[in-house]
Amino acid sequence: MHSQWEVVIGLEIHSQLSTHSKIFSGAATAYGAEPNTQACAVDLGLPGVLPVLNQDAVRKAVTFGLAIDAEIAPYSVFARKNYFYPDLPKGYQISQFELPIVGNGHLDIEVDDETKRIGITRAHLEEDAGKSLHEDFQGLTGIDLNRAGTPLLEIVSEPDMRSAKEAVAYMRKLHELVRYLEICDGNMQEGSFRCDANVSVRPKGQAEFGTRTEIKNINSFKFVEKAINYEIERHIDVLEGGGKIVQETRLYDANKDETRSMRSKEEANDYRYFPDPDLLPVFIDPALKDELRSLLPELPEAKKQRFIHQYGQDNESATTLTSSRELADFYEQVVSLAGCEARLATNWMTGDVLGALNKAGLEISESPVSPERLAGLLKRIADNTISGKTAKQVFTLMWGSQDHADSIIEREGLVQMTDTGAIEAIIDAVIAANPVAVEQFQAGKEKALGALVGQIMKQTQGKANPADVNKLLIGKLKP
Amino acid sequence: MHNLSLTQLAAGLRSKQFSSLELTQSFLNRINSYQQLNAYVTVSSELALQQAEAADRRLASGDATPLTGIPLAQKDIFCTQGIKTSCGSKMLDNFIAPYNATVIDHFNQAGAVMLGKLNMDEFAMGSSNETSFYGPSLNPWATDCVPGGSSGGSAVAVAARLAAAATGTDTGGSIRQPAAHCGITGLKPTYGRVSRYGMIAYASSLDQGGPMARSAEDAALLMQVMAGFDSKDSTSVDQSVPDYSASLNDSLQGLKIGLPKEFFSSDLDSRMASTLLAAVDEYRKLGAEVVEVSMPTLALAIPAYYVIASAECSSNLSRFDGVRFGYRCHSPADLTDLYTRSRGEGFGSEVKRRILMGTYALSAGYYDAYYLKAQQVRRLISEDFKRALNEVDVLMGPVTPSPAFKIGEKTGDPVQMYLSDIYTIAINLAGLPALALPAGFIDDKPVGLQVIGNYFSEAKLLNIGHRYQQVTDWHLQQPHGFE
Numbered sequence: 035m036h037s038q039w040e041v042v043i044g045l046e047i048h049s050q051l052s053t054h055s056k057i058f059s060g061a062a063t064a065y066g067a068e069p070n071t072q073a074c075a076v077d078l079g080l081p082g083v084l085p086v087l088n089q090d091a092v093r094k095a096v097t098f099g100l101a102i103d104a105e106i107a108p109y110s111v112f113a114r115k116n117y118f119y120p121d122l123p124k125g126y127q128i129s130q131f132e133l134p135i136v137g138n139g140h141l142d143i144e145v146d147d148e149t150k151r152i153g154i155t156r157a158h159l160e161e162d163a164g165k166s167l168h169e170d171f172q173g174l175t176g177i178d179l180n181r182a183g184t185p186l187l188e189i190v191s192e193p194d195m196r197s198a199k200e201a202v203a204y205m206r207k208l209h210e211l212v213r214y215l216e217i218c219d220g221n222m223q224e225g226s227f228r229c230d231a232n233v234s235v236r237p238k239g240q241a242e243f244g245t246r247t248e249i250k251n252i253n254s255f256k257f258v259e260k261a262i263n264y265e266i267e268r269h270i271d272v273l274e275g276g277g278k279i280v281q282e283t284r285l286y287d288a289n290k291d292e293t294r295s296m297r298s299k300e301e302a303n304d305y306r307y308f309p310d311p312d313l314l315p316v317f318i319d320p321a322l323k324d325e326l327r328s329l330l331p332e333l334p335e336a337k338k339q340r341f342i343h344q345y346g347q348d349n350e351s352a353t354t355l356t357s358s359r360e361l362a363d364f365y366e367q368v369v370s371l372a373g374c375e376a377r378l379a380t381n382w383m384t385g386d387v388l389g390a391l392n393k394a395g396l397e398i399s400e401s402p403v404s405p406e407r408l409a410g411l412l413k414r415i416a417d418n419t420i421s422g423k424t425a426k427q428v429f430t431l432m433w434g435s436q437d438h439a440d441s442i443i444e445r446e447g448l449v450q451m452t453d454t455g456a457i458e459a460i461i462d463a464v465i466a467a468n469p470v471a472v473e474q475f476q477a478g479k480e481k482a483l484g485a486l487v488g489q490i491m492k493q494t495q496g497k498a499n500p501a502d503v504n505k506l507l508i509g510k511l512k513p
Numbered sequence: 514m515h516n517l518s519l520t521q522l523a524a525g526l527r528s529k530q531f532s533s534l535e536l537t538q539s540f541l542n543r544i545n546s547y548q549q550l551n552a553y554v555t556v557s558s559e560l561a562l563q564q565a566e567a568a569d570r571r572l573a574s575g576d577a578t579p580l581t582g583i584p585l586a587q588k589d590i591f592c593t594q595g596i597k598t599s600c601g602s603k604m605l606d607n608f609i610a611p612y613n614a615t616v617i618d619h620f621n622q623a624g625a626v627m628l629g630k631l632n633m634d635e636f637a638m639g640s641s642n643e644t645s646f647y648g649p650s651l652n653p654w655a656t657d658c659v660p661g662g663s664s665g666g667s668a669v670a671v672a673a674r675l676a677a678a679a680t681g682t683d684t685g686g687s688i689r690q691p692a693a694h695c696g697i698t699g700l701k702p703t704y705g706r707v708s709r710y711g712m713i714a715y716a717s718s719l720d721q722g723g724p725m726a727r728s729a730e731d732a733a734l735l736m737q738v739m740a741g742f743d744s745k746d747s748t749s750v751d752q753s754v755p756d757y758s759a760s761l762n763d764s765l766q767g768l769k770i771g772l773p774k775e776f777f778s779s780d781l782d783s784r785m786a787s788t789l790l791a792a793v794d795e796y797r798k799l800g801a802e803v804v805e806v807s808m809p810t811l812a813l814a815i816p817a818y819y820v821i822a823s824a825e826c827s828s829n830l831s832r833f834d835g836v837r838f839g840y841r842c843h844s845p846a847d848l849t850d851l852y853t854r855s856r857g858e859g860f861g862s863e864v865k866r867r868i869l870m871g872t873y874a875l876s877a878g879y880y881d882a883y884y885l886k887a888q889q890v891r892r893l894i895s896e897d898f899k900r901a902l903n904e905v906d907v908l909m910g911p912v913t914p915s916p917a918f919k920i921g922e923k924t925g926d927p928v929q930m931y932l933s934d935i936y937t938i939a940i941n942l943a944g945l946p947a948l949a950l951p952a953g954f955i956d957d958k959p960v961g962l963q964v965i966g967n968y969f970s971e972a973k974l975l976n977i978g979h980r981y982q983q984v985t986d987w988h989l990q991q992p993h994g995f996e
Binding site: 078120123306 | 598600605614709710711714716744747748824828831834838852876
């Protein structure tokens, strides 16, 4: 479309670490409490209070670094980022500046069946600010400091992405990873995972980057894609119109689907970073690294490859079924409990189960049908008690109840006919009643067979195995 | 009884010569009688009397500590739950902390009585007590003179017997300099020895709380309660606390004292020099060996200090923004107005000067030339001390360039004021402990001797102070009119 332009995107992702208490105080981090009920003296920045580093936040940051194959800094330093804002209680944010805890790493993404490696420059620990509330205060601003001091891991990518699609793929992959590692709940509505996007364009073939703009605080995959695409169009329009891009921070307005200027580089704060004298440098013992490495779960990519080999899945199914740890665990439980062919479980999971969950807007963890009950159903398909078609009917009944497949099959009388004599009797009757169709089939019109099978299935109330019926019928018609 | 030492007071309480309630009431009466010294920002009489009654019960039950029932006073920089903590500033004139500083908790656990909160330079920035929002405290030895600062109220309260002992904090000399000017004993501990939690920060990497008392022996008893690791202060050091009183009488035979020649250069007033050298002679008599040492980087201490301390303070004092606590200007028009007027009206001029200097030193383009350079100088100074303290056990020198100066004498010239800490500041940059001891008088005003030791050598310093006080009586002198 804009073939003469190349897009350059880098993302900064703020991932809220799922620690029980805040990064520098003992206050709880739970979301949704009454305003200012989860802010202690340290979070309020009262005079004389001091920060104490939450070691769990350190462990989670190191875990992340190990998972992206990054350098873990043996020595990292907290710095103060100084600026005034009402929801920033101390007048500075404790962050890391020159010496972050996680150095160079990378993450592989897949776009249009191609794998691409995205560099991660760094990831550093910092505290979140509070929230300013502009509604319900008659022209005044309310401040809720519950979020102040919540631990964040800011993950900064290299400017390696070349389209909004790649940016979203990277963000999704990172989202999947932090949830796999159980270091972040990934809840985007609650702001646990949010994104700043740096966007620039340059004429294809040019080595230097174009002037970039930064879109702040985008909190959904959809908006990231839209905001970046809007910004790309805007850059190209400006440049093609002979104008210049101003380096600035912009906000994405989802309602209008546009970005607008927040502040320019000239208005940007001088944050006067300097090492925080209240906190000691963080030393990472090699033993801690080893311990955390040994605790790393199987990572998404490794799990996907295993699913392909172990369960004979195609790339697409494996990608789907390893997209979250919960889903992958659910699948593996079903396979192991059902003891059936893995392919049957794969088809049911990627088809009926995920379809029903999507339709109901539920996560796998909220599935009304447990792995045990699903396995119970698959067992009956595998041992031919019911047909695949009947199974769908049973699944629907299971979805709306707590009943097991076996009791539904029995109650509804859905056991598949295995009495060949009885099926043959019905087949004979149908052949006798449909001489025209029989004649057509025998004359080479294969389609006529379908009508006969349909009638037989109808008379067996669907309990016969369609494959068996097919075989028996053909045997009778083709002497 | 206000003239008794802490040990004597503890004995008197145990032998029921007087109760803590009587003792406390007697100090409260003295505070009331000598209000003109302006030593206290807040007198917490009601709390003090309650604590005294509780102490009397504890004494009777037999589980008292050496400080149980002893009336002390706290520098108004330590947060005290329910009692105003002003830090000497209009900014916090309305601030009542909902928590205690760790040091305060320790004194409460020991059963000490808190008479009140002591005057100080605003946010501990000052060397004369003149930057206090509440006006300067007056030196009882010469009431037209400053008591020194920033812990001026503490020094005055101890010197005029308005408290049995007191706490101070020392960022660049704020315990030692007023102790010297008021003829009392003050110990600035090793950085990390005393918890900074709840102690309102001026310059976090330099601030350290410590005891201000009439003698090294009394200081040891306070230090015992103040020192120790605190999980709430990441910079506090997890090292066991020795028994500071146990080694007070250790022999000084063979003690190696270094006199930095930079301390005794021609810049030092000759009467100061002879007073201090006489004190050093006492140590020779006690068996010490005295050698000259050289510390060439000392001259860099003042500029390095004012960059680092100001940089840290510019950030530490950002929280005083009129939003959540402290002073807020009247009917702010908007957010910028709220910030600028609350801070403009709430802070005094010395605090503003240091915030401006610090902001400048940390600004983009200046950081390397100022802040980083100052940190490099700081390392050099530490190495200088390390080298010197490898050769000798302790260093001795002046605390101040002169005895207490007149109120108003240096307020118009900040650099002259800053130079009054020229002998104390380097010690904070190095994080070392140092003791100020009364060592004589010039024109009837006290002169202090500074003893600088290696890291965590507080017990040794107190021992060195105590032995000197066994053979001299400078620390027993009292200002006229406050007996």
